[in-house]
Amino acid sequence: MAKKPETRPNVSKEDLLKYYREMLLIRRFEEKAGQLYGMGLIGGFCHLYIGQEAVVVGLEAVAKAGDKRITSYRDHGHMLACGMDPKGVMAELTGRIGGYSKGKGGSMHMFSKEKHFYGGHGIVGAQVPLGAGLAFADKYLGNDNVTFTYFGDGAANQGQVYETYNMAELWDLPVIFVIENNQYAMGTSVKRSTKSTTLYGRGLAYGIPGEQVDGMDVLAVKAAGEKAVAHCRAGKGPYILEMMTYRYRGHSMSDPAKYRTREEVEKIKTEKDCIEHVRDLLTQGGLASDEELKAIDKEIKAIVNESAEFAKESPEPPLNELWTDIYA
Amino acid sequence: MATEVLMPALSPTMEEGTLAKWLVREGDRVKSGQILAEIETDKATMEFEAVDEGVVGRILVAEGTAGVKVNTPIAVLVEEGETVSDAPAPVAAPVAAPVAVVESRSEARPTVAAVAAAAPVMAASGWPHTDLPEGPTRTMTVREALREAMAEEMRADPTVFLMGEEVGEYQGAYKISQGLLDEFGARRVVDTPITEMGFAGIGVGASWGGLKPIVEFMTFNFSMQAIDHIVNSAAKTLYMSGGQMGSPMVFRGPNGAAARVGAQHSQDFAAWYAAIPGLKVCMPYTAADAKGLLKTAIRDPNPVVFLENEILYGRSFEVPVDGDFTVPFGKASILRPGSDVTVVSFGIGCSHAMAAAEELAKEGISAEVVNLRTLRPIDYDTVLASVMKTNRCVTVEEGFPVGSIGDHLASTIMQRAFDHLDAPVVTCTGKDVPMPYAANLEKFALITPAEVVAAVKSVCYR
Numbered sequence: 001m002a003k004k005p006e007t008r009p010n011v012s013k014e015d016l017l018k019y020y021r022e023m024l025l026i027r028r029f030e031e032k033a034g035q036l037y038g039m040g041l042i043g044g045f046c047h048l049y050i051g052q053e054a055v056v057v058g059l060e061a062v063a064k065a066g067d068k069r070i071t072s073y074r075d076h077g078h079m080l081a082c083g084m085d086p087k088g089v090m091a092e093l094t095g096r097i098g099g100y101s102k103g104k105g106g107s108m109h110m111f112s113k114e115k116h117f118y119g120g121h122g123i124v125g126a127q128v129p130l131g132a133g134l135a136f137a138d139k140y141l142g143n144d145n146v147t148f149t150y151f152g153d154g155a156a157n158q159g160q161v162y163e164t165y166n167m168a169e170l171w172d173l174p175v176i177f178v179i180e181n182n183q184y185a186m187g188t189s190v191k192r193s194t195k196s197t198t199l200y201g202r203g204l205a206y207g208i209p210g211e212q213v214d215g216m217d218v219l220a221v222k223a224a225g226e227k228a229v230a231h232c233r234a235g236k237g238p239y240i241l242e243m244m245t246y247r248y249r250g251h252s253m254s255d256p257a258k259y260r261t262r263e264e265v266e267k268i269k270t271e272k273d274c275i276e277h278v279r280d281l282l283t284q285g286g287l288a289s290d291e292e293l294k295a296i297d298k299e300i301k302a303i304v305n306e307s308a309e310f311a312k313e314s315p316e317p318p319l320n321e322l323w324t325d326i327y328a
Numbered sequence: 329m330a331t332e333v334l335m336p337a338l339s340p341t342m343e344e345g346t347l348a349k350w351l352v353r354e355g356d357r358v359k360s361g362q363i364l365a366e367i368e369t370d371k372a373t374m375e376f377e378a379v380d381e382g383v384v385g386r387i388l389v390a391e392g393t394a395g396v397k398v399n400t401p402i403a404v405l406v407e408e409g410e411t412v413s414d415a416p417a418p419v420a421a422p423v424a425a426p427v428a429v430v431e432s433r434s435e436a437r438p439t440v441a442a443v444a445a446a447a448p449v450m451a452a453s454g455w456p457h458t459d460l461p462e463g464p465t466r467t468m469t470v471r472e473a474l475r476e477a478m479a480e481e482m483r484a485d486p487t488v489f490l491m492g493e494e495v496g497e498y499q500g501a502y503k504i505s506q507g508l509l510d511e512f513g514a515r516r517v518v519d520t521p522i523t524e525m526g527f528a529g530i531g532v533g534a535s536w537g538g539l540k541p542i543v544e545f546m547t548f549n550f551s552m553q554a555i556d557h558i559v560n561s562a563a564k565t566l567y568m569s570g571g572q573m574g575s576p577m578v579f580r581g582p583n584g585a586a587a588r589v590g591a592q593h594s595q596d597f598a599a600w601y602a603a604i605p606g607l608k609v610c611m612p613y614t615a616a617d618a619k620g621l622l623k624t625a626i627r628d629p630n631p632v633v634f635l636e637n638e639i640l641y642g643r644s645f646e647v648p649v650d651g652d653f654t655v656p657f658g659k660a661s662i663l664r665p666g667s668d669v670t671v672v673s674f675g676i677g678c679s680h681a682m683a684a685a686e687e688l689a690k691e692g693i694s695a696e697v698v699n700l701r702t703l704r705p706i707d708y709d710t711v712l713a714s715v716m717k718t719n720r721c722v723t724v725e726e727g728f729p730v731g732s733i734g735d736h737l738a739s740t741i742m743q744r745a746f747d748h749l750d751a752p753v754v755t756c757t758g759k760d761v762p763m764p765y766a767a768n769l770e771k772f773a774l775i776t777p778a779e780v781v782a783a784v785k786s787v788c789y790r
Contacts, residue, residue: 098621101569
């Protein structure tokens with residue numbers, strides 16, 4: 001991963017504050033979700049995004065109205081970053097009627113047609129052709145929207161990813177494949193699952209350009225995103241961004257994470273944390289005072305607490321919901 | 329020594345074909361490997377090469393002749409110096425009148441008589457067909473009906489498109505999509521690489537993006553590569569999104585046994601897909617079913633698995649001329665009314681059921697044949713009403729016995745019409761074995777009209 005930039009980047013105070021706020025919302029939301037899980041209010045699988053926040057926030061910064069996004073089951077951050085209501089997301093985690101899927105989807109299966117968020121997919125790799133299909137529709141309909149198709153380093157070994165690369169390039173589909181390489185597919189490190197560890201490079205075999213990006217640096221993510229989006233909107237076909245990132249928590253809530261050392265995690269947290277990075281840029285550059293940032297922290301905390309309260313108070317779905325939404 | 333040149337079988341299911349064109353004349357010397365003729369099967373026009381060297385002594389079947397049975401002598405090769413009169417007298421070729429049964433030419437509609445002569449198996453046109461609406465009909469093959477359904481719906485809705493292997497430039501592996509590329513262009517008739525999981529997923533994604541994809545599997549055997557997207561991506565998303573977004577699309581292609589293609593290419597997935605909530609499942613028998621159900625499927629806002637049958641593609645039936653004709657889902661048809669026993673089937677099983685009913689009628693047993701047409705939803709009401717009338721039921725399907733549609737019907741009838749039954753429900757299915765290749769074993773593995781006759785007799789205690 002790249003080092004922190006030495007010089008102050010060319011970015012406005014407003015933008016930095018926006019990224020700070022959005023990344024912080026995801027982190028605090030996920031911490032709260034972890035708490036609620038511990039209290040038994042969230043059940044089943046719950047995959048937290050803590051550590052990876054810069055990836056979705058940086059890419060959402062280059063999206064425009066009508067652009068689509070689709071991801072795996074580690075999806076809470078993507079939903080918050082694209083503007084979905086934290087209350088609706090948290091209430092889905094608790095399986096309540098106020099959730100985005102009325103409590104019928106859960107942590108891994110949430111959607112918002114309004115925000116063009118197409119899930120939330122529990123089958124590793126399945127979202128890759130699905131995302132290309134969304135891009136196929138945009139191309140067919142003749143607009144210049146793009147689809148951000150997120151998947152992890154684990155999914156990168158699924159065959160359907162390469163079937164999709166082939167067709168996406170063949171048909172010049174406006175899809176950005178975002179590999180969130182957090183270095184562990186559940187408990188298997190990238191090194192233990194492949195000898196070709198430069199994952200974006202696999203796209204070259206299909207003619208798809210791509211690059212590796214410091215996914216812990218929101219500004220680097222945004223810069224790479226701009227390039228990818230420009231490529232897609234110009235009708236040049238897909239682009240691959242391999243985001244080098246790291247998840248601080250286990251694969252899911254039930255993962256003791258014995259496959260890596262505590263030191264490894266601490267080192268990343270200390271040296272590479274994406275939120276601390278932006279906080280440093282703001283304070284060291286004299287763009288924001290501690291008071292200003294504290295006020296934002298407080299504001300975010302209030303939003304997250306409100307979402308948790310909503311998620312606890314929203315009733316469970318009525319039993320007749322069992323039978324609805326099976327057929328349109 | 330004269331050699332007979334026989335009409336070749338050029339596809340697994342070909343039983344006859346059209347001798348479209350001779351490329352040699354009597355008296356021509358031919359070499360092994362030389363193209364002798366063009367032969368039109370129900371799928372394609374194929375070139376037919378000479379195996380032996382020799383001189384074309386006599387052409388026995390004139391070009392343009394349709395309905396030439398496989399293994400009919402079509403020419404005689406003689407040796408250099410040998411005269412035609414030395415050759416054995418040609419056997420009169422058992423061929424039908426040269427009627428142009430050429431599917432690509434829509435203006436050359438075969439007459440009912442011509443089709444009857446050409447079709448080796450009984451068409452439903454002569455049977456009571458109580459579900460067809462009033463109005464004029466015309467005879468067409470199941471293949472033409474499917475093609476027409478897609479073309480009409482593509483004309484009516486610009487978001488409908490077809491994707492799959494060989495659907496475009498090749499004109500369809502089974503000629504279902506023939507002509508669609510010419511009419512609709514490559515934007516809407518999309519040739520894919522051989523990559524079922526990938527293009528099924530892209531199809532589902534496109535349906536979420538505002539399109540109505542028709543995803544063709546060259547056969548449903550290959551849908552096993554893609555079943556995750558059918559079941560996990562397409563069928564469940566409406567539910568998992570709390571009703572926000574569904575998958576308005578069709579997965580279609582031939583399903584079930586073909587002929588002599590072995591275990592991996594011969595199986596019926598009807599019961600598999602019918603088990604999945606969120607999917608709708610059609611399995612047409614007649615051309616009218618095929619056309620009417622496919623139009624309904626394309627218009628339906630849900631993912632529809634549409635199971636066709638390669639052997640039925642070439643069979644002809646009456647289809648309403650009305651362009652608005654559709655067949656609703658969940659509505660069985662009575663192919664043949666009867667009073668002694670209810671025979672429930674779907675897809676090609678109906679063909680066996682009808683043949684059995686004919687046979688049974690000769691022995692004084694009146695069978696009512698119910699064609700389910702859709703397996704999800706299933707028309708329980710029609711089945712139960714018929715069973716309550718006849719008090720006996722036999723189910724007929726090609727699929728494997730365990731967890732079959734027949735099992736489900738038997739259980740439903742047992743639970744909802746137990747007091748009306750005079751005998752246990754008997755389920756006729758394919759045998760519980762992978763499909764063998766050997767001709768005799770394959771025949772043995774498949775359900776036959778004779779087995780249906782025996783089952784009916786057993787429930788009638790005859």
